[in-house]
Every structure is written in structure tokens, then in C-alpha cells.
Amino acid sequence: MTGRRKLAINRLRSNPQLDQAAAERFLARHTFPIIEGVKATFAVRVDDVDAVYLRHRVQGLPGDLALRRLPGTTVWWVVVEIPSSSRVEYQFESRRGDHWHRFNDPGNPHLARSPVGDSSVCFGDGYRTPSWSEPDPEARPGELVAWELRSVAQRRTNRVTLYLPARFRETTRYPLLVVHDGADYLEYAQMKTVLDNLIHSLDLAETVVAFTDPGERLTEYPNNAAHARWIAHELVPTLEERLPLAGRPSGRCLMGSSFGGVASLSVAHRNPGYFGSLLVQSGSFVFTDIGDDHGEDPAFDPVVAFVNRFRARPRRVVERMFVSCGVYEPLITPNRSMLNTFREAGIEVDYVESRDGHSWPSWRDRLRDGLSWIYPGPSTFVYE
Template sequence: MNAGRLAINRLRERAPVDGATIDRFVARHGSPIVEGERATFLFRGEVDQAFVRHRVVGLPDPLEMTRFPESDLWTATTLLPEGSRVEYQIEVRRGEHHERFNDPLNPRLAHSPLGSSSVCAAVGYRVPDWVAHDPEARPGEIVEETMHSKALRRDQPVKVYLPARFNDRLRYPLLVVHDGDDYLGFAAMKTVLDNLIHRLDVEPLVVAFVAPEDRLKEYPDHAPHARFLARELVPLLTERLPLVDTPEARCLMGSSFGGVAALSSAVRYPGLFGSLLLQSASLVFTDIGFDHGGGPYFDPVVKFVNRYRSRPTRPVDRIYMTCGVYEPLITPNRSMVPVFRAAGMTVNYAEARDGHNWENWRDRLGPALSWIFPGPQKFVYE
């Protein structure tokens, strides 16, 4: 679309305009206004400055808004390629006071452990149809229990998903999920599993959702955490549940630091899992020196990834990797793909025009899980 015909430019051509005209414009269009590959963000208020705040690599942050002549309307227009999804907030300045909040003109929100953000969806983005509750899909069951972990020196809660029509006489593959409570709460993972299994896209499987106590300590190459998974959790679940007791029927997954935990645990216990699902894994490394710029929490991550890159191993047979092109981790994730392949693993790598957030990871679950655990019409475990 020609930028000169954007709605905000048509309004500008009519200036000066009164408050009632702006009221009608905002009521009609809301915010942001998505037209072709352009998005125009709006804010109304008597402030000294207004900005769009985001975490999109490649766009200025903050994205400064300009005041519409003789009004309280602030606007900013930026490029938004087809299929993009962006989370953002509005920041305003009144004198020396800064305030940041979700877009008052946009009802669409995304949620995370850190709070909520407004969502801007470009032309071509759609929430996958297997994300919403399907009344025809029989629901699986979440069983909550607590196990004592000698490795972690504490009681560890575990939530276990049992698929619909669970049958003790059958055998099921196993998926272990880092940040399990967040995947359930912010990525609708139970609903996703119910739908994918109902549609025969994914094999009926058992899923163990595990939540950390201190993820910044336990997830970056932490020996006690890996020992908990390998010597306590998997053996206990295999003893109590009818699981397929072979590596190819087991997958370990995680996002961000949870992706590091998945890879490092598999490296410490090679051959226990047949697959990894890594979503925006924080696989930060340095090619020279140790100045990575990520802060002290990334020190053990960089140490582990540097060591792995210097001596790559083959802890699993297959890896499914996803990452958003708008997040800083896109470069290290792209860089690790040839390293994994050179080590002899099959890698399925997918990118999305999205960022480091739970809805991005949610939207990638369908293709990832159907590749790792293909439906019964495609694959049968021996």
C-alpha cells in the first residue's frame, strides 16, 4: 500500500481537525492501524512525549511518536512485514515523570510471568486453529503430585498430562517440559495437546510438566537438575506409568533458559532422550574471549555453549528448533543449527516473525510436536 494513502495521512491532509473528528477516527480504527506492511500506533493524552516500547530487533526502541497538530493525538508508523506479531507497550513522559502501560486503545493482550503486553498482529498472522478449545476434542487429565528429589534436595511438584482415553494396557511416549507451569498457563499447552491428539496430528502421549524453584540457577547446565531428570523423574514415571521405555519415545523440551537446560541435561546423559524441542533457546556463545554482554546469569550458559561448540557431541537423534526473527537470540540459534547437524543429529529448524514470548512458542507447538510425535496414521512405535 502506498504510504501516502495511510489512514493517518488522510487525516493529516484534512488538518486542522477538531477533537470530535479525532474521536471518530480513533473509534473507527483503534490502535494500531494495520494497512499492508505498515502499522500506525495511536495514543491520546496531554503529555510531553510518547513512545512505543517493544523488543523487536531491527526497529528503534523506543519508537518515538509525534504529536498530531493542535491535538492530544500521538502517532508512530513503522514497517510490519506480513505474518508478523509484535508485543509492545506505550510509554509517556510528563516533565521528569515516565510511565509505561499497555495500549489503552488496543484490547488485545498477551500474558507472561512478567505481566501483560499489547499485541500488534500484521496482515497474514493468524492464531493457529488448534490453540482454541475444541468442544469435540476429549480432554486429557492433569494429575498433580509431589516427589522428593535427592538431587535437588527438596520436594519437587510435577504435573502429569494423561491423554484422553488413557489405557494402562497401552504404551505411551513421554515428553518432559521445562517451565511446565508457564507452558500450561501462558501457552495453553493442555488445550493444544487435547486438540492435536484429537485430530490425529500427534500420537497420544504422557507429558510431565516440571517447574523450577530458581530457574536462573537450575537451568544453565546445572548438574543436580540434570541428575533429577535422568535418575529420578524419568525412572519414576517409567515405573509408574505405561511408557515406551526407549530413547526414541522420549523428548525433552524448553524455551529460553529452559532450552539450555534441555540441551545441557541431554549432553550430560546422552541417549536417555531421543529428541529435543528447543524454543528460542538462550544458546549464547562467544567466538573469542568471554565478553558476551548478557550479564552474570549468562556466564554458565556461555561457558557450556562454548565448550559444546568446541567439542560437539550427539546426545539425541533429532532436534526441533524454533526462534523468532525479532529476538536477539535469532543469531545464536541460527549458528547452532550447522553445529548440531555436523554432530550427526537431524535438525528441523523453524523461524517466525515474532519475538521472545509465550505466544510465539505456543504457535510453534503444532508443527513441532507433530514432527517429534507424529500421529498414529503416520507412525507406530514398535
């Protein structure tokens, strides 16, 4: 490697005095993973185990990346190529006999939160958390209002959190954004902060946002008639009756990620032309071209049936659609495949990929791209 500096782990390995103390000094001296160009070194001390693995959800990498033990120590390591500007979530898993234990990286202070738990995060060289996702003291805060509405279609009372922009006025007409999995977008994608900042910077028109949440997500989101009726025939008309909203398709947008993306498309499909746009992130657009084996959990059966029908008879259910997806998630292939289907239906599509996976921070990082394309500020053309 003439003219190239050795990786830190290789300098340690070539140390003739390598022992447990030297390995622990190495761990104490670095924050992990160590990023050196496109190489990321993962290392961890695990006592009295037979094997250690790096667990991740990066499409294209083996799912069981085995770490190697430094001779004469209890420190394990592996080097992985992580392209620049990437963001990768991971955990370690150790095995002792038949006992397995999964845990976050003790040498990494960066954690990603989600409804299913925390995980460690590796930031590739050049990745930066968007400044507009962090609190800006100059941005005037909007207001979150808790609201309830009885749904006849779903036979229950639904809770909705409304976001009203900072300078909300009864004399102004606002576009409406309806967000599936709203509590998760607020909690794990910092969406209120994002809305405040983007409106302040004039990247986003002043917008009223309805954050909604399902009862049984896997049942209600894949092309469910009661869910579609709740959104299009109960929620939106009531909001337009009570608030100064645009009240026309160009001022109505549905948004969701994963199954929420399928829900957004299916609600629009059941009500073609009622919504002007969709904002879909990592939509679970699983389909089959032949046979019935889609390779996913049975919960995807109604999704596959809906997407297969849509692909067979594409419809222009909205005028515009923003789609984003991470290149490290398995859904990247079906999302890419759906682009031509949407365009063939006559829908204007804006598409963005990122070096990330199926995660809330990934969806957060694409919010400015999507929101500013759907409702660009300070223009009012979207609903006038």
C-alpha cells in the same frame, strides 16, 4: 501516491479542520493499530506530556520509536512497517519532565499474557491465531494429575503435573515428553488445549507429558548437575516404573524455551543417548567466539560457558532435535548459528522460524510444528 489510497492517519492529517475533536473521533472510529498492508499506525491520546514512545522487542527496529503529536491536539502517532503474518508485542511510554510512565494501548483490545505482565499485541496482515490452540468441543480432553516426588539430588520435594491423554490405557505403551517451565506452558501457551486438539486430529501420537518447574530457574537450568540428575535419574525412571511408558530413548523427549531450552540440551548432554529427542524453542544459546564479553546479564555466564564447550566439542546427545525461534528476537542469531553445530554432531534437526519475538504466544504457535515432528500421530514408530 497516484492510484494508492492514503493511510488513514494521513487523511486525518490533511483535514483542514483538524482539531482535538476530530482527532478523538478518529481514535473512536478505529481499533489500533490500524493495519493497512504492511503499514501499522499506532496512535494514542496522552495529555500533558513532553514525549511518547513506542516500546517493543523487535530486533532491527530502534528501541525508542518516538511518536509525533498531531498539531493542536493531545493525540500522538507513528507508522511502522510490519511484515505480513507478523505478531509484535508493544507498549507506550510517555515522558513528562523526569517522570516516565509505561502503559498498554487503550485502543487495542488484544493483550498477551506472560509471567512478567501483559502487553499489547499488533497482528500483521495475514496473522491468524492457530485454530488448534483454541478449545475444540469435538476433542476429548486429557487429564491433568498433580503429583509430587522427593528429589534426593535437589534435596526437596518437586511438584509435577502429568498430562494423560483422553484414552489413556494401562495396556498401551506411551512416549514421554518432559517439559521445562511446565506451569507457564500450561498457563500462557494453552498447552493442554493444544495437546487435546493435536491428539484428536491425529497430528500427535497419544503422549504422556510431565510438566516440571524449577526452584531457582536461572541457577538450575544452565548445565546444573543436580537438575540433570533430577530429570534423568529420578523423574523419568520413576515415571517409567509407575506408568505404561515406552521406556527407551526414542520414546523420551525433553522440551523447553529460552533458559528451558538450555536446560533441555544440558540434561541430554550429561546423559547422552538416554533421550531420543529435544524440542527447543528460542533457546538461550548465547556464546562467544573470542573474549569473555557476551553482552548479556551475568546470569548468562554459565550458559555461555556450557554453549562454548558444546560448540568446541559437539556431541550427538540425541538423535533428533526440533528448534524454533522468532526472527524479531535477539536470540535468532545464536539459534541460527547453533544449527550447523547440532548437525555436525550428527543430530537430525528440523528448524522453523516465525515473524514473532521471545514470547509465550510465539512458542504456542510453533507447538504443532514441533510436537508433530517429534511424535507424529498416529504412528508408533518412535518407540517400537
